[in-house]
Amino acid sequence: MSTNFKQDLFAEFARVGKALSNGNRLELIEFLAQGERSVEALAKVSGMTVANTSQHLQQLRQAGLVAARKDGQHVHYRLSGDDVVQLFECVRRVAEAHLAEVTRLVNTYxxxxxxxxxxxxxxxxxxxxxxxxxxxxxxxxxxxxxxxxxxxxxxxxxxxxxxxxxxxxxxxxxxxxxxxxxxxxxxxxxxxxxxxxxxxxxxxxxxxxxxxxxxxxxxxxxxxxx
Amino acid sequence: MSTNFKQDLFAEFARVGKALSNGNRLELIEFLAQGERSVEALAKVSGMTVANTSQHLQQLRQAGLVAARKDGQHVHYRLSGDDVVQLFECVRRVAEAHLAEVTRLVNTYxxxxxxxxxxxxxxxxxxxxxxxxxxxxxxxxxxxxxxxxxxxxxxxxxxxxxxxxxxxxxxxxxxxxxxxxxxxxxxxxxxxxxxxxxxxxxxxxxxxxxxxxxxxxxxxxxxxxx
DNA sequence: TATATATTCAATAAACTACTTGAACGAAGT
DNA sequence: ACTTCGTTCAAGTAGTTTATTGAATATATA
Missing domain, CATH: 3.40.250.10 (Rhodanese-like domain)
Incomplete structure (x- = not known):
């Protein structure tokens, strides 16, 4: 019982990790870090189809990373807090520090x-x-x-x-x-x-x-x- | 070309996210935050089989989150830096703040x-x-x-x-x-x-x-x- | 050299994820 | 009421991840 608690809890934490496990979603997060955006704007900037973008946003929402606001026929998404920006930066910093491929890419481009x-x-x-x-x-x-x-x-x-x-x-x-x-x-x-x-x-x-x-x-x- | 750079780069960042996308792996990270551990010790404490634990450690290593040291017939794993502890805490904080299920679990247990x-x-x-x-x-x-x-x-x-x-x-x-x-x-x-x-x-x-x-x-x- | 121990590798089935396509929904404008 | 527009839903396919199992590797001990 107390042993299930930890597993259940960590499974929840893993939902946040899962949201960060796709490059397109990370790109969405980066754009949302600039401010609120409509689905269409996010689709355009990320190069994905609107339907695809919508699905990824759905996943981000289920992981608690973004929130949506409906305004007429538009839906505006935003990061659910500054802690998400911080999380993103944490991921970036760890990747920079420990993944050789990142430094290679940076040096190449x-x-x-x-x-x-x-x-x-x-x-x-x-x-x-x-x-x-x-x-x-x-x-x-x-x-x-x-x-x-x-x-x-x-x-x-x-x-x-x-x-x-x-x-x-x-x-x-x-x-x-x-x-x-x-x-x-x-x-x-x-x-x-x-x-x-x-x-x-x-x-x-x-x-x-x-x-x-x-x-x-x-x-x-x-x-x-x- | 310059557009591929970003996608490639974010795909690399996503590898870090992917490593965080499984509760068992997060549990391994938490234990490793206490210090170096052998595969067997990690398997015991996480309740997984040794083979399973080894595979998850492999994934963590490929994402750059852990490093291994061989000592006789034992392999000791450790976090590859303090930034990984910080990353884990970031994930935890975001989950606590934005996932209702987490608060429910904490209040229940x-x-x-x-x-x-x-x-x-x-x-x-x-x-x-x-x-x-x-x-x-x-x-x-x-x-x-x-x-x-x-x-x-x-x-x-x-x-x-x-x-x-x-x-x-x-x-x-x-x-x-x-x-x-x-x-x-x-x-x-x-x-x-x-x-x-x-x-x-x-x-x-x-x-x-x-x-x-x-x-x-x-x-x-x-x-x-x- | 033989044997036990710790770890990794390889193969498999079940479950899940990403992307595409086309349809459905609801709000606005005509 | 009808059409348009932005968004979401649903179904299908290809590809990936997970846990399990048993074998393979390498290091120490007898």
Whole structure:
């Protein structure tokens, strides 16, 4: 009886693990870490069919990781708490630390990574206070609107080209996006450097920034495309 | 190509999730959080056959969560890092917070839980410094030897009865074991209270204590069964 | 060298998971 | 009432995981 308790309990814990056991679901979690999303938006961004996406969301919900809100004919999913972001980051950190294949992948695809010397969050915060740096958020406008680093300009990657002239050449430009493995910021920094800017990438992305308890801004403070 | 990177990467992360997707494996992780163990010991404690245990350990190893050391005819497994303990605790916390079934199970089996008012780790540390409390570690001797709360007496549950007379009636007695859902400390506190002692349970167990960065003692300081 | 012990490997059946397809449902707009 | 749209459900197939069993491997002991 008391021996069943533990097994039953751990079987419940395993439901959380099971929810994390599929790459597509992890990708959904990562997108949901940016904010609430409709099924369609999640399907589009993850490259799955809508039906397939719906089923995965169902599984995430049964494991308690996401919650749904119905609004008209749309259903908006969101992570059920900040602890889920933390859990995701825990998984990522363990995989980075102990799976050789992860480091191989990172080295293969992100060869630039080392040469770009990412800037730690705390350091960016200090410099931004002194106005020594221009911060740009290269995520889509909706993700920026849901929350961003204070004072950051929203310059979606697609519009970077247009706004190159707006950036100062005398201060450093720091770009960030969805997370440490989101390629948006990598591409942005590469382009900026090509244009002669002193550009760097923020270590990690917005969810990690928020998770670390650093200040955030939810109102769209500045738009680069005024 | 850059789109494959993310999928490949997340598929790797999912291997970690997959390792966590089975209750038996989670139980193995919990035991390994106490220290190194042989396959046989793990099989015994988890109630699985040795072959079955070996296979699950294999999977944990492929996911990078455990590492093995061969010593004569024994193979000793251990967690591959403290980050794995943290990951396990993350899973547990999320399950506790978002799965109704977990709270139901806890309320069904551990009805005593609320009435025992567990003592937080930091508070215990403060009181122990002032000698206001007797701390007992009710885990088996080998787990105690691998690390324990400084100054704690090792009184395995099986020997509690014998040593009841050794405990003081004028100071509080605090018991701890493997973790928040390990029943050893519950049983010990129940027995002690029955004997008229002022007994409480430490919130969480030894792995959580260690994980919190609190001081630990590895040499067997005091034995209750001298 | 023979034998016991600890662990892993291999083969199997039963159970489960992922993805696809097409239909069903319910809310909004015409 | 009818159509459209976003989402979910249901059924089917291919592939994967689990637990069991018995054999294989390797290390120590006699």
């Amino acid at each position: 992100l060869t630039v990574k080392d040469s770009l010397e990412p800037i730690p969050a705390q350091e960016l915060l200090n410099r931004a206070r002194d106005g020594l740096v221009t911060v740009i958020d290269v995520r889509p406008a909706e993700e920026y609107a849901a929350g961003h680093v204070p004072g950051a300009l929203n310059v979606p990657l697609s519009q970077l080209e247009k706004h190159l002239a707006d950036f100062p050449h005398d201060t450093e430009v720091v770009a960030y996006c969805r997370g440490p493995y989101c390629v948006l910021a990598y591409d942005a920094v590469a382009r900026l450097r090509q244009g002669g800017f002193d550009a760097r990438r923020l270590e990690d992305g917005f969810p990690e920034w928020k998770q670390a308890g650093l200040p955030i801004e939810t109102a769209p403070a500045q738009k680069a495309n005024e | 551990l009805t005593v839980k609320d009435s025992l008012e567990p003592i937080p780790a930091q508070e215990l540390l403060n009181r122990a410094r002032d000698g206001l409390v007797t701390v007992i570690d009710v885990r088996p001797a080998e787990e105690y030897a691998a690390g324990h709360v400084p100054g704690a007496l090792n009184v395995p549950l099986s020997q509690l009865e014998k040593h009841l007379a050794d405990f003081p009636h004028d100071t509080e007695v605090v018991a701890y074991c493997r973790g928040p859902y390990c029943v050893l400390a519950y049983d010990a506190v129940a027995r002690l209270r029955q004997g008229g002692f002022d007994a409480r349970r430490l919130e969480d167990g030894f792995p959580e204590w260690k994980q919190a960065g609190l001081p630990i003692e590895t040499a067997p300081a005091q034995k209750a069964n001298e």
